[in-house]
Amino acid sequence: MTGSGHAIVIGGSVAGMCAAQALRGRFDRVTILEQDRLPQGAEGRRGTPQAWHNHFLLDVGREAAETLFPGFTDLLLARGGARLDPGYDAAACFATGWMPRARTSTSTLFASRPMLEATMRQLLLREPGVTFREGVRVVGLLSDGAGAQTSVTGVSYLESGSPAGGELRADLVVDAAGRGSQGGNWMRQLGYEVDELTLDAKVSYSSRWYQLPDEPISWWKWMMVLPDSDPRAAQSHQYLCIVFPIEGNRIIAMMASWGLPMPSDAESFERLARQTRSKEFGRVLDAAQPLSGVHQTRSTRNIWRRFDRLPSPPRGFVAVGDAVGAFNPIYGQGMSSAAVSGLILHRLAERIDPVAAEFPAEFFAEQARFLKRPWTLAITRDRGYAHARGTAAIIDGPHKTLLRRINWPAFQFFAEAVWQDSAVDLHFNRLINVRESLPGFLTNPRVLGGLGLYGAKKLLRLTRVPPTVPAELPPPETDFSAMRGLVVSSRTGVLR
Ligand SMILES: Cc1cc2nc3c(=O)[nH]c(=O)nc-3n(C[C@H](O)[C@H](O)[C@H](O)COP(=O)(O)OP(=O)(O)OC[C@H]3O[C@@H](n4cnc5c(N)ncnc54)[C@H](O)[C@@H]3O)c2cc1C
Incomplete structure (x- = not known):
């Protein structure tokens, strides 16, 4: 044209x-x-x-970028980016502990911004x-x-x-x-x-860049530890912690919270990193060399x-x-x-x-x-925080308290249900990738059926989802992919 x-x-x-x-x-x-x-x-x-x-560049964004800029993914990978499976390549610690490792139907692109x-x-x-x-x-x-x-x-x-x-x-x-x-x-x-x-849920990020040693320090390629869902937990246990791999064998170590004061200098960053919910976060920082100061944002x-x-x-x-x-x-x-x-x-x-x-x-x-x-x-999750403010905030009351209480456990429940049921898995990944709306997901009869069935099986202890491992322990390497429902492999794109 x-x-x-x-x-x-x-x-x-x-x-x-x-x-x-x-x-x-x-x-x-x-x-x-x-x-x-x-x-x-x-x-x-x-x-x-x-x-x-x-x-994180979600798959939906990678695809859109690839359509606009053919060759984008390959060029980014050639420059040291990585395309990782959020289930298989990650150590993910949710509300009750480390999730069992297994392949999923999606992928995420990692590189520095x-x-x-x-x-x-x-x-x-x-x-x-x-x-x-x-x-x-x-x-x-x-x-x-x-x-x-x-x-x-x-x-x-x-x-x-x-x-x-x-x-x-x-x-x-x-x-x-x-x-x-x-x-x-x-x-x-x-x-x-x-x-x-x-809607301002007063989220703040503190991040620091590090060089990893030449020898791999873990089986996982990226790590995420969700906040302890108990509001009485120590403040540093309520941080979201992420180890994010970027090109050049480097990582960004990030701690974030909804409404808590976050470290802005190297001394407090290093100290608090070692007091977070999982020792794994501090262990990685012990093995790595800082490359930057601490960058904080509340934007x-x-x-x-x-x-x-x-x-x-x-x-x-x-x-x-x-x-x-x-x-x-x-x-x-x-x-x-x-x-x-x-x-x-x-x-x-x-x-x-x-x-x-x-x-x-x-x-x-x-x-x-x-x-x-x-x-x-x-906003659905952010609205549950008592301190959230803005035109989309909801008034304090039982609805808000309920939202706050259930948001991480609900996330954990969905994450487990996707294990049991490949249809829930596909819809959940479509939801995370904004290909499907939250109301659409929550009213989809197939998803509702899958969630209901999983809930019933969980009550009767009949699920095949391996139990989570407590956050205090190292993230387990065992690959449970074979036990998971039939999914599309993000690596090969074929049904397994
Ligand atoms: C802490 C943090 C973490 C994030 N993490 C993620 C993530 O994991 N995944 C994700 O997808 N997104 C993430 N984002 C969001 C992401 O950064 C933006 O959505 C994305 O960069 C698109 O932004 P943009 O191009 O609209 O604006 P920006 O990237 O902010 O760029 C705006 C540009 O406009 C220029 N500019 C501004 N005003 C003027 C002017 N008057 N005249 C000329 N130039 C001007 C600026 O210099 C800048 O280059 C994160 C954002 C923050 C703050």
Whole structure:
């Protein structure tokens, strides 16, 4: 397809690059305006401070990224990324202890966030039609017309670190400026009020990067220890702990919590890491060499800017990625949602001229149908926390207490039920991969039947799920794949 005209994308991170790639060919020029100067390789930068923290790329996001950037997965793997099975390659300690190890029907891609971004950037710039302008901070939208006839016609910008600036005209402007985007304010200046749904469960992350020794230190490739579900447990037992492998035989060790103070200096990070629910976390850090200081973030609020609710959004403007829906990152949905939004943009632009008046409303509606899934998944658990605040918070009371009490045990129950029943397994993985909604999952007759049957078997002690191993013990290596229900192997893609 040969296009005409000019599109501007504000922000050159994951969402911005996916959007630019989606529009390549629909416009003869796509310009990404990025406030940062971009590194040559896989290095962090100021505009994406979250890059110090672990970034899971769900299978749904990997597939969307692969569709937009053919060769993405192989290039990332060639650069030291890993595609791992969350059941077989992981040591996972849930509410009652270490889960039995077995293959599942899904996989997750592991690499550092800077590597992921650098890989995408390399593929984006392989072909002409998309250019970056670095060190350019967008400060406003240009527009024509008024009321229902309003069109966004470009942006005004400042050169980073200088009072100099200018204006740049475009037929379509895409806001991909991340969770701190000013898109809602810019809309207000044009006379549009964008509803903003929020829920802040006060999640904070503390992460530190380490070099592993040459000799493997464990059978598992990544590790996750969920918080102790007993609210009376020691604070450090209520941390979520993750060991996340990245390229270069390195790991990101991360501790997170819902509402607790988290370590921000090396001394307290190292000390508290050794007081967490499982000794395995501290053991790994003992064997590894720190490569960085401790990076802490509280920038984890769930936000959904409802551009889709504008009765008649202005022509020539859409928004993607965290600028629209930013989720509590613990659920690992952000980059995948950004990539899926890129695909939605691409497919819609093949059907409807992206500069047509109806394009923004159609795009926002389709994007919202998708975003409802990650949003619901993220807020359902977060709403149970007594300290959670925001427009989507629920009032204190029995409903909230129940949500809080059952969320980790319910997760454990689902994780066990998938063992028993391959249909529940497939639906559960579709749920985690935001291919299926939470209400859809919970009302699916096949899933309900499977969960009910598993519950009954559990009561009668007739399940074939091996018992969990207490968190105090080392994670067991035994492979129980042969005992698990018939599943699609994530390695081979065939039914076993
Ligand atoms: C702690 C943490 C952990 C996370 N873990 C995961 C995970 O495990 N899995 C996952 O999928 N997602 C995760 N995420 C979310 C993920 O980082 C984002 O969803 C994803 O990067 C998509 O973001 P984006 O491109 O919309 O915005 P960002 O990555 O935030 O990028 C915004 C870009 O816009 C630029 N910019 C901003 N304002 C302007 C302006 N005015 N003019 C020009 N440029 C501008 C910035 O410099 C930046 O490059 C995590 C987030 C956090 C905070």
